[in-house]
Structure formats: C-alpha cells, structure tokens
Amino acid sequence: ILNVEQSPQSLHVQEGDSTNFTCSFPSSNFYALHWYRWETAKSPEALFVMTLNGDEKKKGRISATLNTKEGYSYLYIKGSQPEDSATYLCALRSGSARQLTFGSGTQLTVLP
Amino acid sequence: DAGVIQSPRHEVTEMGQEVTLRCKPISGHNSLFWYRQTMMRGLELLIYFNNNVPIDDSGMPEDRFSAKMPNASFSTLKIQPSEPRDSAVYFCASRPTGFSTDTQYFGPGTRLTVL
Numbered sequence: 001i002l003n004v005e006q007s008p009q010s011l012h013v014q015e016g017d018s019t020n021f022t023c024s025f026p027s028s029n030f031y032a033l034h035w036y037r038w039e040t041a042k043s044p045e046a047l048f049v050m051t052l053n054g055d056e057k058k059k060g061r062i063s064a065t066l067n068t069k070e071g072y073s074y075l076y077i078k079g080s081q082p083e084d085s086a087t088y089l090c091a092l093r094s095g096s097a098r099q100l101t102f103g104s105g106t107q108l109t110v111l112p
Numbered sequence: 113d114a115g116v117i118q119s120p121r122h123e124v125t126e127m128g129q130e131v132t133l134r135c136k137p138i139s140g141h142n143s144l145f146w147y148r149q150t151m152m153r154g155l156e157l158l159i160y161f162n163n164n165v166p167i168d169d170s171g172m173p174e175d176r177f178s179a180k181m182p183n184a185s186f187s188t189l190k191i192q193p194s195e196p197r198d199s200a201v202y203f204c205a206s207r208p209t210g211f212s213t214d215t216q217y218f219g220p221g222t223r224l225t226v227l
Contacts (some may be wrong), residue, residue: 021187032214033213041223042220043203043219043220044155044203044217044218045218046215046216049214049215054123080223089155089167093214098143098160098162098167098214099145099168100157100214101156101157102154102155102156102157103154104154104155105154105155109156
C-alpha cells in the first residue's frame, strides 16, 4: 500500500494571499504525480501531471513543482481568490501500476 | 463529449436492499475506475477495468460488492445486501487509451445513503 500524504489537511487564507501545500510520496518506482482540484458538490478535475524530477507546471495563478528524489511536490497558488476554494488532491502513479493512489487532500478556503 | 455519466446521482435505500450504481465512461476511454469517498478514508479505489476486464479488485470491501463491465460503454457497481456503513459518494472515472496518458476523468458521483 502506497502512502501518499498531504499537508496541511485544511487551510484558510485571505483573498489576495499566496499559499502553498505539500504532497509527499515514496520516491522509489516513481512514474507520475497528478494534482486534481475538487470543488464541493462537483467531481475532481485534473490540474497537472508531472513525471520528471524538477518539473514545474503552471496554469494561471496555480503552479506545481516536483522532486522525485526526495518524494514531494508543492502546489502554489498566487493571489488566492474565493473561487480557488476547493480540495486539492495529489495522486501517485508508481512503477508498473496503472492505477492512482490518492492523498487525502488539502481543503483550501479563501476568505473574501 | 458529455463526460463520464453516472446514475443515479442520489440514492436512498434501506439496509438489506440491493443497490446498483451505473457508469458510462467517455467514449474511446479504455480504462474505468470505481472509487468510494468517505470522510474517514478519503478517496479509495475499489476496482478498475482495462478493456472491460477487471484488473485489480483488491479495494472491494467484501463479497457484498461486485462490479461488471459488459461492454466498453457501461459498468455497474452492485451492493447486495446494502448496509448503513456503505453510505458514501461513489465516483466512476475513465482514462483514455495510451500508457502515458493516465489522467483520469471523473463523473459527478452517486451519493448513496443506506438507512
């Protein structure tokens, strides 16, 4: 069983603040790391897929970095807006497995 | 494309009843996944299919749960008999063909309440 951990579990920030959170995973047999955004009452939507050590992906105000050697990924949100409020999930694909193992998520609330 | 379609969106049933959840994956996707989301355990994989064949069902809680994929466009998850602890949101996701493209596309989920 793969252990994918996310921290913090929940986070409240003020509108305009920048924030970041962490996904930790076993570094052995790494294949890919996914980030999903999950709004309340909706389904998870893919943000990024990262495969290479040192990868950095960006979509608007959201970006992510990957360190496969030490087994972590950071998700950054610059200038948070209330519409960024959601749970952010990371998911690991490892070795030859074709399924993803999800972390428990970081629940972000951006206060206006 | 309509995306992954799940039905029903909400289901309320009594303990002991049979429950069938349905999923239609995105056309052309060859992998299908069933997940259960609870407060205690988060998003956990129950079973997944590749080309309609079950590949890994190690996440299925017990014999009361069964899943089928009779063709590329339809899958069911059945719980018989249902119990209150089965109450959760059940998600179906599909993934396109191709070894490198493992982004999964999720359906809207079925919220199951067993009384």
